[in-house]
Amino acid sequence: MKTLFDGGKAFKHIEKLAVDIGARPGGSPEDKRAAEYIKGYFEGLGLDVSLQEFEIETGYCTNQSLEITAPYKASISCSGLSMIGKTEPEGIEGELIHIETTDEEYLTPEITGKIVITNRLQRKNLDLVKKLKPLGFIFIEAYPRVLPKHFWGNYPQNKDYGNYPSMRISFEDGLKLLKKGASKARIVVEAERGKKKTQTIIAELKGSTHPDEIVLVGGHYDTVPNVRGASDNAGGTSIAMELARVFKEKGSKRTLRFIAWGSEEMGLDGSNLYAKKLKEEDKKAKEADKDKDAKTELDMVKLSVNLDVHGAMIGTNVASILGPPMLTHSIKLLSKEQGTVFDVKESVYSSDGTPLSAIGVPSASFSRKSGIDIMMHSVEDVIEYLSPDALALHGEFVETWMTRYVSEAAAFPFEKEIPEKLMKEIKDYYKAWKSPLP
Ligand SMILES: [Zn+2]
Incomplete structure (x- = not known):
């Protein structure tokens, strides 16, 4: 299957976010600049772009x-x-x-x-x-x-x-x-210290035949203070942006929402809010509406694909799954078939896939593991360790996997379920952070 993913194009987004703009902690002027860049890119592709704005308490x-x-x-x-x-x-x-x-x-x-x-x-x-x-x-x-x-x-x-x-x-x-x-x-x-505004950027490509089956594909674009965040997570954002270009060109049977999550580093703020709103609207609609068959947005969101920590030239590939066994198997099988090795595990990955899974949406979190991970959240998370080829390797795999099982699949293959053992892991994760479940 021919892929369109271009590692060079993705790398350019990292240059913009992690070199030109630099550190972009939630609520900072650089966070705003990064959001404008991403929004502008999605709009340029002709996608339907919206912002979810929210306030955070932050400091420096x-x-x-x-x-x-x-x-x-x-x-x-x-x-x-x-x-x-x-x-x-x-x-x-x-x-x-x-x-x-x-x-x-x-x-x-x-x-x-x-x-x-x-x-x-x-x-x-x-x-x-x-x-x-x-x-x-x-x-x-x-x-x-x-x-x-x-x-x-x-x-x-x-x-x-x-x-x-x-x-x-x-x-x-x-x-x-x-x-x-x-x-x-x-x-x-x-x-x-003070309250600041930040945002999550959402770009939608409507599905041609199954518009009410929605898959989220995203990565957080913010950083911790004073850190350029090349790998974490201009890398994942760049893959999400390039996948948006790819699927705009290829088209998709199902609705794809490309998302640049805001304020992940403060505590998954953007994705927690998104999940919370989906859940609240679902509850409200079901209480108000006698017609139980009417689908809510939460009913329509089938899967969340998360991209966090990417691009390391020297590294290996990981996928962390919170969802049905079929989801895990699909990545394992494709990995064998394509010859791109992935360490596929069923566990919580501390990132934006988890809030969605906490409200019952399966998630697949893709990441690139590397020795440079020890420098994550330090000023040494810089572009020099990354390469377009590493982005392409991972990006092409995700494109192929999404094309087969999401955008072109005759029927959506993954059940919307989170196994009990994984849901317990999610609850324990929130407990350890003293954070309420969305
Ligand atoms: Zn991250």
């Missing part, structure tokens, strides 16, 4: 520093988390305490009034942290040889769990600080 650091003050003096480079806590310009000084993780076992009154050094804040334990009132947090990266990652430390649902000025430092700096027995530090995290 204006100043951050970490000074060890006893028993020796040192200055350590760090990345402040703007939304977990902030200080005045002079910062705060406190005793340091090291705990391996923020699991319940380690959260004891010993941390009260101290700056906690650890490598992860478990959101599920925020209530316990709130009771213990540590002074702040220093998070050590989990892996050596990566720069401190950039996050917000935003609280789930913007609920207030207290003010903990926090920052991330490298694995090497963490090691040094622990070896040398650092006992006191001064941390500065100056930050600004």
Whole structure:
């Protein structure tokens, strides 16, 4: 089967998003520029484009520093988390305490009034942290040889769990600080917070014979702060944009909605909202309408294809499925037939496919796994590691798979069901993030 997917064309979108525009955290001017670029591209293809706008609470650091003050003096480079806590310009000084993780076992009154050094804040334990009132947090990266990652430390649902000025430092700096027995530090995290508008971009190609069977194909276009996000996820966005061009040219029996999800990095905001609205409208329509046969939008959405983390020149292919066994098998079989190796698993992929599956829409999340993944969410997620060929390899596969089983299939092959075991995994995922199911 001849494919139309052009890796070079997709790569150009990455150049625009990750090089020209650069970091584009939700609600920033660059986020808006990226959205305009994507919207303009979809419109240029002649697709029916709409925006789903929404508000997010976000923040950015204006100043951050970490000074060890006893028993020796040192200055350590760090990345402040703007939304977990902030200080005045002079910062705060406190005793340091090291705990391996923020699991319940380690959260004891010993941390009260101290700056906690650890490598992860478990959101599920925020209530316990709130009771213990540590002074702040220093998070050590989990892996050596990566720069401190950039996050917000935003609280789930913007609920207030207290003010903990926090920052991330490298694995090497963490090691040094622990070896040398650092006992006191001064941390500065100056930050600004506020509500900002962002958006999800939706471009529809109406199905020629089965317009009421809808398949979503998308990737998030936002980034974490100060990170260009070439692989995560200008890569996935570029594949979705190129697939839109391909299917506009090929045509489709079923309706395809190409989506650039907004604010994924803050907590799957765009896709959570989209799923929530589908579910609410479905509920309202079914309550209001006596005619139970009338189809709602949610009834019509059959599948969600998600593309997140793509383009690594040196890498391998992964598909994570939340849906019926047939969906898993279709990718495994095509992988054998085409000779493009995919590691196909049935599990939650922490991205925009999951909210849809939480409301009963099967999802297939395609991604490119690579050694560069350890640099994800750091300033080293840059275009130099990516290649048009890697995009083409993956993009051609997804195009072929979609052509056979979605756009040209005589009957839609995948049942709309999420096996119980996978639904439990989805619920556990939301629980760990203290986030409500859509
Ligand atoms: Zn991503």
